[in-house]
Amino acid sequence: MESRILLESTSVKTPFRIDGRKPHEVRSLTCRLGVFQQADGSSYVKLGNTQVLATVYGPHDTRGKSNPEKSIINCKFRLSTFSKSTRRNLHRDIRSIEISNNLTQVFDSAILTELYPHSQIDIYLEVVQSDGSDYAACINAASLAIIDAGIPIKDVVCACSAGFIDNQPITDINAVEESSNGTPILTIGMLPKDKQILSMESSGGIHLDNLNDVMDAAIEGCKSVLFIMKQTILNHIQELKD
Amino acid sequence: MLCLPGDTVTEDADYMRGHGTYYKSKVLTSSVAGCIDKVNKLLSVRPLRTRYNGEIGDIVVGRVIDVQTEHKRWRIDTSSRLDTILLLSSVNLPGGELRRKTVEDELMMKSFFKEGDLISAEVQSIFADGALSVHTRNLKYGKLGQGVLLRVSPSLVERRKTHFHNLPCGVHLILGNNGYIWISLPVSEGVESGGFAINLDPVPLADREVISRVRNCILALAKQKMMLHSTSINTCYEISQSYQVKDLIKSKIMTEIAQLTNEKMKIEELQ
Numbered sequence: 471m472e473s474r475i476l477l478e479s480t481s482v483k484t485p486f487r488i489d490g491r492k493p494h495e496v497r498s499l500t501c502r503l504g505v506f507q508q509a510d511g512s513s514y515v516k517l518g519n520t521q522v523l524a525t526v527y528g529p530h531d532t533r534g535k536s537n538p539e540k541s542i543i544n545c546k547f548r549l550s551t552f553s554k555s556t557r558r559n560l561h562r563d564i565r566s567i568e569i570s571n572n573l574t575q576v577f578d579s580a581i582l583t584e585l586y587p588h589s590q591i592d593i594y595l596e597v598v599q600s601d602g603s604d605y606a607a608c609i610n611a612a613s614l615a616i617i618d619a620g621i622p623i624k625d626v627v628c629a630c631s632a633g634f635i636d637n638q639p640i641t642d643i644n645a646v647e648e649s650s651n652g653t654p655i656l657t658i659g660m661l662p663k664d665k666q667i668l669s670m671e672s673s674g675g676i677h678l679d680n681l682n683d684v685m686d687a688a689i690e691g692c693k694s695v696l697f698i699m700k701q702t703i704l705n706h707i708q709e710l711k712d
Numbered sequence: 713m714l715c716l717p718g719d720t721v722t723e724d725a726d727y728m729r730g731h732g733t734y735y736k737s738k739v740l741t742s743s744v745a746g747c748i749d750k751v752n753k754l755l756s757v758r759p760l761r762t763r764y765n766g767e768i769g770d771i772v773v774g775r776v777i778d779v780q781t782e783h784k785r786w787r788i789d790t791s792s793r794l795d796t797i798l799l800l801s802s803v804n805l806p807g808g809e810l811r812r813k814t815v816e817d818e819l820m821m822k823s824f825f826k827e828g829d830l831i832s833a834e835v836q837s838i839f840a841d842g843a844l845s846v847h848t849r850n851l852k853y854g855k856l857g858q859g860v861l862l863r864v865s866p867s868l869v870e871r872r873k874t875h876f877h878n879l880p881c882g883v884h885l886i887l888g889n890n891g892y893i894w895i896s897l898p899v900s901e902g903v904e905s906g907g908f909a910i911n912l913d914p915v916p917l918a919d920r921e922v923i924s925r926v927r928n929c930i931l932a933l934a935k936q937k938m939m940l941h942s943t944s945i946n947t948c949y950e951i952s953q954s955y956q957v958k959d960l961i962k963s964k965i966m967t968e969i970a971q972l973t974n975e976k977m978k979i980e981e982l983q
Binding site: 510511513529530531538546586587588589617618619620621622623624625626636661662664665671700703704706707711 | 714716717718732734736743744745746747759760761762763793794795841842932937983
């Protein structure tokens with residue numbers, strides 16, 4: 471198979487990826503909390519060139535049916551028209567709806583919803599720029615926005631993607647790697663403290679023998695992402711406290 | 713001490729579980745990002761930013777969003793987690809008449825308070841699901857007339873003895889515990905009607921300027937996350953005199969006057 475993604479460097483043992491990263495290297499991550507005034511919680515996540523804005527409204531009274539046992543989670547994911555290289559209205563595409571539903575399930579199990587009966591929590595995600603691993607970036611952004619809103623959650627939910635190219639697991643896939651033919655991609659969202667996996671989403675075919683390696687790569691990626699997220703939250707609440 | 717969601721608060725089984733914590737396999741774990749509060753054996757974690765958590769006796773400012781004649785109540789938005797309820801039985805009738813509410817009163821509900829009206833009220837009780845019930849059975853409370861509403865974070869308004877202030881600069885201020893702040897002209901003595909008679913005379917320009925200045929001062933203080941009470945607002949108002957009202961919304965000047973206020977208040981505290 472033609473090796474398009476992993477470029478062989480001078481020393482054969484350490485191949486580099488198309489953007490110059492090592493196989494297990496996560497792109498640079500920048501997070502900010504409290505970026506919007508009017509929302510209860512908000513965040514901005516920049517993972518390499520993927521940029522996501524998240525806003526959280528709630529818990530507030532439901533407009534429509536309510537659950538007397540717990541709070542309803544409502545997630546809306548949206549790709550901006552200008553987020554990809556070709557301008558396209560991606561508002562109602564199947565992939566966006568799928569991601570919205572996945573995110574709803576992830577946060578329904580992570581948030582302590584039983585504390586707020588009859589209420590609703592809205593999470594809005596907007597991908598401003600898409601360069602691969604949108605789903606992982608969205609989980610991270612939503613998690614930060616929920617913490618900013620002071621909503622009780624079991625743990626800092628973190629996510630990372632991993633793939634398998636040229637017999638090697640690689641962490642944090644970018645758009646070029648994502649779009650190359652037949653690359654299996656695995657996105658893991660987890661509760662890091664318990665090492666519980668909340669969501670595992672995959673596309674493309676992967677041999678069972680390699681699955682564990684790819685999962686490990688994604689979990690390792692989660693750990694490095696978590697470190698930066700925790701640092702950002704601590705800095706933010708320290709600022710608010712003063 | 714600060715902690716994040718998922719952090720262990722204590723492994724000691726003697727402590728009781730407070731707000732912002734949960735048990736994860738018998739270990740007390742934090743569920744929000746904030747500071748740990750310890751009251752005797754009760755451990756809770758207080759998030760630094762959250763929706764308004766009502767307590768009985770709080771003064772709130774809210775907006776009527778719905779008149780539910782069939783349930784004999786109004787629904788009020790107080791930026792609380794659930795809509796606040798104002799029962800027909802917990803309002804004063806116009807004119808201060810004291811009697812049981814009749815079917816005629818139910819039909820008149822819309823003429824007391826209608827959708828979009830702003831009211832000030834006091835929290836009377838809290839329902840099992842956390843929704844608040846308020847009352848306006850005092851001439852201080854009731855419908856609000858002409859003025860300016862400001863929304864700030866509820867954590868910036870402390871619970872105090874008085875939330876109604878007549879500032880020396882000549883404005884009336886209601887600091888709602890829910891972070892809604894109402895700025896208006898003072899009601900002259902003896903015409904407090906529980907807010908049913910509303911004065912709709914045009915407000916003179918000079919008074920409107922004072923109200924705008926107070927509003928901008930509060931915004932400047934809120935931006936710097938400073939506590940809002942009559943002292944801090946008065947101090948900030950005096951400091952802001954060196955600028956025009958319209959300049960007070962410039963971010964640089966906002967920061968400057970808030971910092972000056974902070975310094976001045978610290979000096980006064982020491983004296």
